Amino acid sequence: MGLSRDAPKKLRFMPGIIYIDDGGACGRSPEERQRSVDQLKSIFTETGFPYFIVPLEQVFSLPTSVLVPGTSDPDPSNPSYKQAVDQYIKEKQKLTEEEAASAVAQLRIEESVCSPEHKLALERLFSSLNTLTAKEDMLQTLRQHLILHIARENGYSKVMMGDSCSRLAVKLLSNIALGRGAALASDTGFSDPRYGDVVIVRPMRDYSSKEIAAYSRMFHVPSVFISGLDTKTHDKASIQRLTESFVTNLQADFPSTVSTIYRTSEKLHTVMPSQGQTTEPASKCLLCLCALDTNVDKASAFHATLVSEQLSQVKLQDMSRDARCCAEGQGCGTGGCCSSNRSPEHQDLKTLLCYSCRLTIKDMGAVDALPPYIITEAEKRQKRSRMKMEISEYLLEDED
Structure with a gap:
């Protein structure tokens, strides 16, 4: 409504609509995906805004620059910024209604067609995840990467998400259970x-x-139902599904449940990193791009969890080694079954991830099933880290 001609305060931006077709990850058939896309196209066309329909399979063709935080927006007080806005408004005013309608119709509409190789790669990625919790977390991460890439590619500086108060309340509690407490302010804030x-x-x-559903029904807002990963699953299928069931059932008996959780999220703030950490990609998580929460002291719960996990892995490795040796009847000499030939990919990747993303990767059967841009960026960061360790004695610290 703010973009209409009769609005007292016009909004000075050109919005676009993006839809991520995640049917390949959710197990929907090509016919169902095409039917949903056709319904959405008819709704998007009526708005008059440019829209982008992108399949999730396109994450396998993303560049590594997606995982590198960009520079912030220009300062609005800068005269050049104001001149650019004024020039944009003047150009828009020159168009008549017919010209504007034709210009919107001619705007680029992105409907990417995914290749069969990308479809197989996406199926392999989600089949390698052992739990529904990890699948939902990975799906959310890939969706964010794809939305970020489309926004940058088409010059959008803001992305408006449709998260309601009820969804954010569920997200806050589930993220705490998933170990994302350090990123709650970014995940649930405005x-x-x-x-x-x-x-x-x-x-x-x-x-x-409930308010959004009532408004949509009263004003006849068109909607399309699309099944997701947790559709028709039981309440204990995943942490996200269990938290949603808990909050929804509690809200039915105590109507202030969602608002209480939501007000708590408003009080959370992100700890601002130093200038050096802001420009250094290695200080960000490889997947969610939040600040790493694993650089803590030894006297912490996270360090105690790591020690317990390492001791458990050593014990399990010893037991499996003895079992293989006894079963195959061979010794544990060089080149035997006990030689350390296992791939260190999980361990190497963990150093680049926050605590929550470590749990997601831990549930993966094959790390090489990740999209190429993630693996390439991980290798790049690992090489830079090894190089930094090799020349560390020649580097000057900030205090020096």
């Missing part, structure tokens, strides 16, 4: 500036899902 040049905003966070 503004999420972790990507630098593209800011994620959540303007619908003050409204509950």
